[in-house]
Amino acid sequence: MTTNENGKYTGKVAFVTGAANGIGRATALAFAREGANVVVADVSEQGNQETARTIEELGGRAIAVKCNVTEAEDVKAALAKTIETFGRLDFAFNNAGVEQKNTATAEIEEEEWDRIVDIDLRGVFLCMKYEIPLLLKQGGGAIVNTSSGAGVIGIKGGAAYTAAKHGVIAILFG
Secondary structure (H helix, E strand, O other): OOOOOOOOOOOOEEEEEOOOOHHHHHHHHHHHHOOOEEEEEEOOHHHHHHHHHHHHHOOOOEEEEEOOOOOHHHHHHHHHHHHHHHOOOOEEEEOOOOOOOOEOHHHOOHHHHHHHHHHHHHHHHHHHHHHHHHHHHOOOOEEEEOOOOHHHHOOOOEHHHHHHHHHHHHHHHO
16 A cells, blocks of 8 residues: 555545544555545654554655643644644544443533543634634635544543534534
């Protein structure tokens, strides 16, 4: 599997959060296979570097940026590095997220509630807040946010996760 220099995303730039592993890594690699330059953003520097290195080994272009999506300054810095390196932003995949261990609502620690909602919902909001102006400046692009089935039907014992994922769906209507 190598990148496609004539792919449908050749010359385009994709910004992927949660790119150190799982769905984020798979998406970053998929963008690269279609010719996009990829910015892999995650709090895990090691996993992030591995994703970028894999893209480069396949013949693609990638940079790894450490980004805590709950911090506006991190998000702004990661997107500034995107523009500085590649000159544009065409796609954003706001995928960074965490799950919740099965816990009754009344037993969730407030710190755990805040952690889950901050990463899964605030992170999407902050990314969109700073991605949208960059996309509009060049005439458009696409943003995809990761929600979950929990965002539609809910999960027993997952109140914080379910609330955050419902919010991810609702934020699209703002």
